[in-house]
Amino acid sequence: MxxxxxxxxxxxxxxxxxxxxxxxxxxxxxxxxxRRPPTHTAARASTTPTPGGAAATAASTPAASTPTASATPTPTRTLKDMHAWIVQASCTADVLDSPSGSWLLTAAHCGASDSVQAAGRTWTVVDEVTTADVDSAGADTEDLRLLRVDGNIEAAVGGGFVVGTAPADGAMVSIWGYPSATGELTGCDALTVSAAADGLSVDSCNLPDGTSGSPWYGADGVLRGLTGGPNEGGTSDWDSESIRFTDGTVSWIRSVVG
Incomplete structure (x- = not known):
């Protein structure tokens, strides 16, 4: 071309x-x-998975702290507070901690009670149980009587005694009760117990007639004895006695009150 x-x-x-x-x-x-190729290209989104994935991310992120509810403190009861748990019946009776809140413990030798005075009112006794009513009751449950009243007396007086076994020799107890002559609560704290196989005794507090059935207890609110026994509570006003509470005593009471 x-x-x-x-x-x-x-x-x-x-x-x-x-x-x-x-x-x-x-x-x-x-x-x-x-076109001229662009001088700068956008960074491509990475598709490489993060080691551990979402779980690792969550684990590395501090969890938000959840406020912990503080435990409600248990009200501290003093020996004086427990005076309200000691009431007047035919002698002295002690309100027990029980499911129904209606049971009290006293001495069998005090005899039957028709009513109990507590928390500003009269409570009618609707049931009584003594060791003679229970076939399995033995010497460790002698001179005890359980009373059931027509309402929750435990709630009315602000608590009740838990029953435990006898204190050791030399232990300290409080004993308070209602003398028949005055009808006013009287007793002593920090009494030293003399413990023997057949019972307990204290000899440094004037506890006259009417104080049979009085609780022997410590600051923990555990009832570990009760004025009564073979000598119906002692040989004199200054010599108070109690049967020795054993596991059998505790079992018998629980079998009745629940």
């Missing part, structure tokens, strides 16, 4: 290309073949 003809054709192709591309480039639609 003639060299001049080839030159003419090449010039024509260039002119056609310019005529086509220029308007498109002006509108921002330059074909990819004619």
């Amino acid at each position: 003639d060299r001049r003809l080839l030159t003419t054709v090449a010039v024509a192709v260039v002119l056609v290309s310019v005529a086509y591309v220029a308007p498109i480039a002006a509108q921002g639609h330059l074909p990819s073949a004619f």
Whole structure:
């Protein structure tokens, strides 16, 4: 082909290309073949999983602290507070901690009681149980009488005694009761117990007639003895006695009051 003809054709192709591309480039639609690669490319989102996944992320994030509710403190009862648990019956009777809140313990030799005075009212005795009513009762439950009244006397007086076994020799107890002559609560704290196989005794507190059935207890509110026994509570006002509470005593009381 003639060299001049080839030159003419090449010039024509260039002119056609310019005529086509220029308007498109002006509108921002330059074909990819004619674009310059971008100098900076956007970082591609990583698809590589984080070691441990969501669980690891959660584990590394400190958990929000949850406030811990403080334990409600147990009200502290004093020996004087427990005086309300000691009431007047035919002698002295002691309110027990029981499911029904209606049981009291006294001495059997005091005889039957029709009523109990406590918390500003009269409570009617609706049931009585003595060791003679229970076939399994033995010497360790002699001279005890349980009384049930017509309501929750435990709630009315603010609590009741838990029954436990006898204190050790030399232990300290409180003994309070209602003398028949005055009808006013009297007694002593920090009395030293003399413990023997057949019973307990104290000899440094004046506890006259009417205080039979008085509880022998400590600051823990556990009743571990009761004025009574073979000598009906002692040989004199200054010599108080109690039967020795054993596991059998505790079991017998629980079998009745629940």
